[in-house]
């Protein structure tokens with residue numbers, strides 16, 4: 001089953017305004033499109049620690065009820081719409097399909113995390129194999145176990161032919177700049193894989209319970225925090241060719257980027273792992289568009305659909 005954050009009939013702001021040319025000069029790729037694997041979900045069923053979802057743990061009763069209804073509605077949407085309708089109606093030539101964010105299962109123990117990753121990736125590969133001219137895969141790897149993650153990176157690139165992976169904004173609460181994750185970024189860079197970073201609520205969301213703030217504020221805030229760690233923690237310094245795409249407009253940093261350069265210029269404790277001004281690294285990052293246009297030209301923007309997921 002496959003679902004998108006974009007509501008049915010919603011306008012796609014990044015869409016090329018002219019006619020679709022599936023093999024022509026203008027080629028529109030939708031990179032923000034999730035699929036859910038029933039097989040992987042069954043592997044963690046009843047394991048609350050693994051399937052913990054921050055959008056659920058910080059949500060009002062009303063929000064939980066809506067989440068449940070939304071999940072059911074999404075589950076019934078199949079098959080993928082680009083395959084269902086052909087190229088024309090949505091203006092999309094190719095969809096890069098990625099796991100449902102909560103199916104990255106970074107909280108699982110290494111072996112289970114590896115097994116669920118393989119199940120999700122095989123599921124995505126099966127869809128891409130059925131419609132090879134309409135879908136490309138963005139897989140998942142067990143970040144919590146870096147050596148296994150690297151093995152899965154090699155498999156998704158060399159055996160499954162994926163173009164990238166989706167990663168979360170933290171690894172079960174651990175920041176992506178931790179030393180033990182460096183080798184994963186190194187291999188992703190080496191393999192030329194796109195890294196699509198997507199949030200799943202905010203880890204410290206005690207004040208976000210009402211009004212669906214865990215998503216409305218929490219999702220872009222978690223992307224904001226993660227992007228700061230990747231910059232200030234030296235990950236983007238060490239892997240200059242890493243192809244990083246951040247969901248939802250890149251969080252709040254693109255609209256507030258002057259502050260990071262000011263901080264680095266003012267305080268040495270801000271730039272312990274920086275060789276250049278922080279926005280130098282930010283300029284290498286791409287984002288999908290959010291529900292409001294990006295107002296800063298500091299971050300590169302791909303042409304993507306608005307989302308609230």
Ligand SMILES: [Zn+2]
Pocket residue numbers: 005032034198247307309
């Ligand atoms: Zn999403």
